[in-house]
Amino acid sequence: MQIARNTSGARIVLDGVTKTYHNQPIAAVENFSMTVEPGELIMFVGPSGCGKTTTMKMINRIIEPTSGSISIDGRDVLSLDPNELRRHIGYVIQQIGLFPHMTIAENVAVVPRLLGWSKAKTTERVEELLATVELEPSEFAGRYPKQLSGGQQQRVGVARALAADPPVMLMDEPFGATDPITREKLQAEFLRLQESLGKTIIFVTHDFDEAVRLGDRIAVLSNRSQIEQFDTPANILTSPANDYVASFIGHGAAIKRLVLIPVTEAKLGPVGQSAGGPITVSVDDSLRDALDSLVLTGLPALTVVDRSERPVGSISVDRISAVLGAEVPIAPVARRSAGTGQGA
Numbered sequence: 001m002q003i004a005r006n007t008s009g010a011r012i013v014l015d016g017v018t019k020t021y022h023n024q025p026i027a028a029v030e031n032f033s034m035t036v037e038p039g040e041l042i043m044f045v046g047p048s049g050c051g052k053t054t055t056m057k058m059i060n061r062i063i064e065p066t067s068g069s070i071s072i073d074g075r076d077v078l079s080l081d082p083n084e085l086r087r088h089i090g091y092v093i094q095q096i097g098l099f100p101h102m103t104i105a106e107n108v109a110v111v112p113r114l115l116g117w118s119k120a121k122t123t124e125r126v127e128e129l130l131a132t133v134e135l136e137p138s139e140f141a142g143r144y145p146k147q148l149s150g151g152q153q154q155r156v157g158v159a160r161a162l163a164a165d166p167p168v169m170l171m172d173e174p175f176g177a178t179d180p181i182t183r184e185k186l187q188a189e190f191l192r193l194q195e196s197l198g199k200t201i202i203f204v205t206h207d208f209d210e211a212v213r214l215g216d217r218i219a220v221l222s223n224r225s226q227i228e229q230f231d232t233p234a235n236i237l238t239s240p241a242n243d244y245v246a247s248f249i250g251h252g253a254a255i256k257r258l259v260l261i262p263v264t265e266a267k268l269g270p271v272g273q274s275a276g277g278p279i280t281v282s283v284d285d286s287l288r289d290a291l292d293s294l295v296l297t298g299l300p301a302l303t304v305v306d307r308s309e310r311p312v313g314s315i316s317v318d319r320i321s322a323v324l325g326a327e328v329p330i331a332p333v334a335r336r337s338a339g340t341g342q343g344a
């Protein structure tokens with residue numbers, strides 16, 4: 001496998017990892033092995049209770065494995081001091097876990113403080129990170145968590161996890177508690193961020209659509225964290241390994257594939273066919289983005305614009321359907337534009 005993107009991430013290797021909780025007759029995770037390449041964004045998808053979170057939490061040793069080995073860039077995680085280890089692994093959870101009595105700036109500065117950074121360096125980093133997650137520092141740094149919306153709090157959670165520039169990020173349903181529109185916004189923002197950061201990320205989700213939208217590779221898990229398929233979203237959607245994976249994808253495989261197909265794969269209509277107006281679709285968007293915008297606006301066609309905002313054509317539901325009917329090869333969409341994507 002080739003990782004083309006600029007990466008600052010680390011390789012994670014789990015080998016034969018098993019976790020049996022105290023007094024439990026059955027293992028929560030059994031003999032789990034996986035190699036994650038530097039800079040990969042790996043999605044763990046599976047039903048409630050299948051062991052996703054347990055598997056992930058063993059990487060930063062919030063949960064200790066019963067047996068097996070885990071290494072990050074060749075270093076045995078189980079031989080490191082757990083507190084030291086956790087300072088080098090960013091961790092974002094659904095409940096966010098911001099400290100209510102601390103300001104946003106203080107929340108983001110928690111790890112730099114633990115690492116003994118100077119005040120000046122910490123302040124500079126906090127401002128940089130808040131700007132990165134699109135929260136204007138002058139407006140938000142001094143506020144308290146309860147003075148922010150759920151989506152804004154979640155961004156602070158991401159900024160805090162990134163503070164010490166960790167090579168590895170673990171994300172447990174980070175956008176799960178947000179409404180669908182905020183969630184899509186946070187996902188898009190997060191993809192843009194990852195494009196430049198290139199962290200190695202393990203991301204747990206219930207939501208198969210989220211996995212398709214975000215993941216470089218998806219691990220579809222069943223009970224005891226058994227890996228039913230570990231492959232790119234495109235390969236899983238087009239060739240599910242077994243009935244379990246197929247049932248997980250559900251009936252909407254064709255619609256889900258739209259996320260992976262750029263708008264430019266459609267035969268665009270003439271510019272004049274759309275009503276014009278402020279809502280446009282970019283050549284960097286996916287057909288799924290285009291479909292969402294069409295549904296949202298209720299318009300029969302929308303204008304497609306290039307990166308300089310110049311109209312290049314129009315897109316309609318019929319033209320999107322035609323692409324699915326034509327079984328075009330799935331090409332990487334804009335989120336892979338900084339690199340050439342990756343083969344499985």
Ligand SMILES: Nc1ncnc2c1ncn2[C@@H]1O[C@H](COP(=O)(O)OP(=O)(O)OP(=O)(O)O)[C@@H](O)[C@H]1O
Pocket residue numbers: 021022024028046047048049050051052053054055206
């Ligand atoms: N502390 C614990 N003690 C005993 N059993 C546990 C403990 N934590 C989790 N389990 C069990 O281990 C199994 C895996 O749980 P885990 O939280 O890893 O699943 P999950 O796939 O992340 O679920 P969800 O999507 O609901 O969060 C479940 O059967 C759960 O009941």
